[in-house]
Amino acid sequence: QVQLVESGGGSVQAGGSLRLSCTASGYTYSSYYMAWFRQAPGKEREGVASIDTVRNTNYADSVKGRFTISKDNAKNTLYLQMNSLKPEDTAMYYCAACAPDLSAVGCVALSLAERRYNFWGQGTQVTVSS
DSSP, rough: EEEEEOOOOOOETOOEEEEEEEEESSGGGSSSEEEEEOOOOSSSSEEEEEOOOOOOEEEEETTTTTTEEEEEEGGGGGEEOOOOOOOOGGGGEEEEETTTTTSSSSSTTOOOOOOOOOOOOOEEEEEEOO
């Protein structure tokens, strides 16, 4: 139905950069709310950045000024540009989508709450060494 596939993770030294991509299929991409989440070992999954249908954005305080979320509707692809990476950014990063017609709890534009997203990718690992 709806499939999300992340790529672009890897290992980088502190201060470096990575760009994550999330390619979507199976739905009208431009009408969905999208977000990036991450989960570090032993911690709960947390929202990192979100983007709505008209490209307004929202960021967690921990990544403001360092990460940029964007999307290319023509390519059905969501991006997360991560600069000035820190060891504490080490985590599995997940792409998420909220489909208004398929959500049991309703989509909220720019939400960073996990429960607001009803489709998830498999994740891509980001490791930042000091």
